[in-house]
Amino acid sequence: MSWQYRCSKCGSVVNPGGMVTLVAINGGAQMLVGFHPEPGNYELYKPPGAEFEQGETWDFFCPVCHTNLKAENNESLCELIQVEDGVRKRLYFSRIAGERATFVVRDDNELEIHGDHSGRYDETVQWKKP
Numbered sequence: 001m002s003w004q005y006r007c008s009k010c011g012s013v014v015n016p017g018g019m020v021t022l023v024a025i026n027g028g029a030q031m032l033v034g035f036h037p038e039p040g041n042y043e044l045y046k047p048p049g050a051e052f053e054q055g056e057t058w059d060f061f062c063p064v065c066h067t068n069l070k071a072e073n074n075e076s077l078c079e080l081i082q083v084e085d086g087v088r089k090r091l092y093f094s095r096i097a098g099e100r101a102t103f104v105v106r107d108d109n110e111l112e113i114h115g116d117h118s119g120r121y122d123e124t125v126q127w128k129k130p
């Protein structure tokens with residue numbers, strides 16, 4: 001299985017070497033962080049010494065066009081384009097440190113849900129459930 005991720009604004013590939021690499025900003029803290037490309041794998045690659053406090057809300061930006069990736073339909077989530085085996089989908093993940101909630105939506109509204117905390121979005125996620 002291989003996943004390619006693209007910025008939803010400029011279309012740049014944000015995981016050229018596998019891991020999804022985004023600019024993360026919270027207050028004065030600013031860094032590059034890497035996410036495992038497999039939806040539901042919450043391994044996080046941070047610079048040495050960097051800490052994410054549980055519950056903190058981070059902003060994530062495209063490293064190419066610097067667009068804030070915050071989702072329009074739910075501002076606790078970020079949005080990326082996912083291309084999995086040639087199929088284009090939209091992937092949403094939580095901006096809140098320690099919160100495991102990921103949604104993958106195909107254009108026909110088929111929905112994949114990952115993460116122990118995805119139920120927190122039952123009220124706000126408008127996509128059709130399987």
Ligand SMILES: [Zn+2]
Binds near residue numbers: 012
């Ligand atoms: Zn971009």
